[in-house]
Amino acid sequence: MSQTTPYETETRTFTWTTPGQVDLGALLEMTGLEQLQSMREGGMPHPPIMDTLGVTDLRPEAGRVVVEMPAAGFHYNPLGSVHGGVISTLLDTAAACxxxxxxxxxxxxxxxxxxxxxxxxxxIDSGLLTCEGTVIQRGRRTALAQAQLTDGAGKLVAHATSTCLIMRAGD
Structure with missing residues (x-):
């Protein structure tokens, strides 16, 4: 028995570059800032998660990154707001980057x-989401970063802290 639903549906199509196509040796010859700048300028592909989420901008500078994404219906949870996992992914991206x-x-x-x-x-009414990540402390083996997510009106909607483990190739 087939069931029909009275709900309106939408379709979303997107493309991405398959990960792992970048020469890892050449990548490790660049600083992290150079890597992100190359992604921004189109010299290297950006990660597929950016296309999946609909990220529209990534602006890196030393110790700081800004990521932008318009809130969209495909980000929604069943209760009609952007899913916490999407928000967490934006915060994680900004802090880690x-x-x-x-x-x-x-x-x-x-x-x-x-x-x-x-x-x-x-x-959706929140508009363009802007997430700023900054490094709080960078040590030899670990780094502490934070990220703040604001809506289109500049209101703070979420905050995160993240610890990252720093490694050297060959460790």
Whole structure:
């Protein structure tokens, strides 16, 4: 028995570059900031998650990254607001990429933790979401970063802190 639903549906199509196509040796010869700048300028592909989420901008500078994404219906949870996982992904991206900008050639990192505080609901009416990540402290083996997510009106909607483990190629 076939069931029909009275609900309106939408379709979304997007493309991405398959990960792993970048020469890892050449990548490790660049600093983290150079890597992110190359992604921004189109010299290297950006990660597929950016296309999946609909990220529209990534602006890196030393110790800081700004990521932008308009809130959209495909980000929604069943209750009619942007899913906390989408918000967490934006916060994680900004905080971790801020750490990424501090990497010397031959270094890489991985996230150890992410602590998120949701401060107000996010909906399509929230408009362009802007997430700024900054490095709080960078050591030899770990880095602490934070990220703040604001809506189109500039209101703070979520905040996160993240610890990253710094490694050298060959460790």
């Amino acid at each position: 801020a750490v990424h900008t501090t990497l010397a050639a031959g270094e890489f990192y991985t996230s150890v933790d992410l602590t998120v505080k949701f401060l107000r609901p996010v909906t």
